[in-house]
Amino acid sequence: MYEITVPQFAKILGNLNLMLDKAADYATARKFDVKVLLNARLAPNQFHLIRQVQIATDVAKGLAARLSGQEPPKYEDNEQTLEELKARIQKTIEFLNTVKAEQFNGWEKRTIAIGFMPGKALPAPEFAIQMAIPNFYFHVTTAYAILRHNGLEIGKNDFLGQLNFRDL
Amino acid sequence: MYEITVPQFAKILGNLNLMLDKAADYATARKFDVKVLLNARLAPNQFHLIRQVQIATDVAKGLAARLSGQEPPKYEDNEQTLEELKARIQKTIEFLNTVKAEQFNGWEKRTIAIGFMPGKALPAPEFAIQMAIPNFYFHVTTAYAILRHNGLEIGKNDFLGQLNFRDL
Numbered sequence: 001m002y003e004i005t006v007p008q009f010a011k012i013l014g015n016l017n018l019m020l021d022k023a024a025d026y027a028t029a030r031k032f033d034v035k036v037l038l039n040a041r042l043a044p045n046q047f048h049l050i051r052q053v054q055i056a057t058d059v060a061k062g063l064a065a066r067l068s069g070q071e072p073p074k075y076e077d078n079e080q081t082l083e084e085l086k087a088r089i090q091k092t093i094e095f096l097n098t099v100k101a102e103q104f105n106g107w108e109k110r111t112i113a114i115g116f117m118p119g120k121a122l123p124a125p126e127f128a129i130q131m132a133i134p135n136f137y138f139h140v141t142t143a144y145a146i147l148r149h150n151g152l153e154i155g156k157n158d159f160l161g162q163l164n165f166r167d168l
Numbered sequence: 169m170y171e172i173t174v175p176q177f178a179k180i181l182g183n184l185n186l187m188l189d190k191a192a193d194y195a196t197a198r199k200f201d202v203k204v205l206l207n208a209r210l211a212p213n214q215f216h217l218i219r220q221v222q223i224a225t226d227v228a229k230g231l232a233a234r235l236s237g238q239e240p241p242k243y244e245d246n247e248q249t250l251e252e253l254k255a256r257i258q259k260t261i262e263f264l265n266t267v268k269a270e271q272f273n274g275w276e277k278r279t280i281a282i283g284f285m286p287g288k289a290l291p292a293p294e295f296a297i298q299m300a301i302p303n304f305y306f307h308v309t310t311a312y313a314i315l316r317h318n319g320l321e322i323g324k325n326d327f328l329g330q331l332n333f334r335d336l
Binding site for chain 1: 169171172176179180210211214242280281282285287288289290291293294296297298299301302303304305306309310312313316317319324325329331332333334336
């Protein structure tokens with residue numbers, strides 16, 4: 001579980017950071033304010049790009065902290081600029097990098113309280129497999145889709161990042 | 169790894185099937201051909217909904233087969249109607265249901281040939297963690313995003329499906 005989440009989420013968040021750099025370059029080249037992209041959404045009652053990134057980072061730090069028996073670091077959720085959003089991603093990656101595999105020992109016996117449903121909880125395996133992992137990829141993919149829909153030239157490799165293919 | 173992929177991918181594909189039912193009802197209520205949705209995309213050079221579902225099911229059967237030492241079932245990739253697309257999802261779920269946890273024994277020592285890169289391979293852990301799991305959620309989320317962008321009233325619960333919350 002550690003390998004499937006902590007280092008892999010850090011990798012994907014690094015990829016997301018690079019996509020935001022491309023978004024900034026795109027805005028400069030086309031002469032529009034990058035905040036247009038940060039506030040873009042795919043449907044009127046869907047969260048905008050900033051909130052997608054906030055939730056993706058929340059899910060990453062939440063899973064890494066809860067499964068290693070820690071309180072997740074608290075963020076202010078007040079990012080408005082590209083720099084602030086990138087800083088949030090960066091500090092999440094740095095937090096993930098502090099969580100070591102051995103801190104996950106016994107993770108599957110933990111009970112995880114659900115923040116937005118006071119009094120409710122899930123056993124850690126259900127929390128991780130059915131909620132946190134799908135949620136993490138859901139919000140990163142939605143961030144990607146918002147950028148892609150607005151004309152940014154990104155592709156699957158930007159999302160997955162580098163893969164170390166070997167010769168058969 | 170088995171628990172994180174095979175039964176969970178079957179669950180998510182079941183959710184995707186229900187979203188397609190909602191898409192059909194939406195098309196009927198608004199008096200348009202559901203094929204408009206099946207051929208919708210978020211960017212002109214992105215795959216349409218049919219292809220997103222084809223790839224999501226490919227990734228699911230590919231991972232389940234490769235990690236259990238089997239050849240993945242071959243599909244024709246010729247779905248054009250909602251019924252055909254739902255049938256593809258259903259047969260993928262049925263294949264996943266045939267793969268048992270004990271068939272994953274020793275999965276981490278397998279080498280996985282990459283279909284679209286002849287002569288190239290990844291060790292199974294890198295294939296699963298860095299490629300197949302993110303890809304699966306990427307394509308299901310993109311299918312969701314295409315429907316959401318076209319006005320279908322779906323939300324996160326449609327994507328995640330039922331979670332069995334307990335009292336703390």
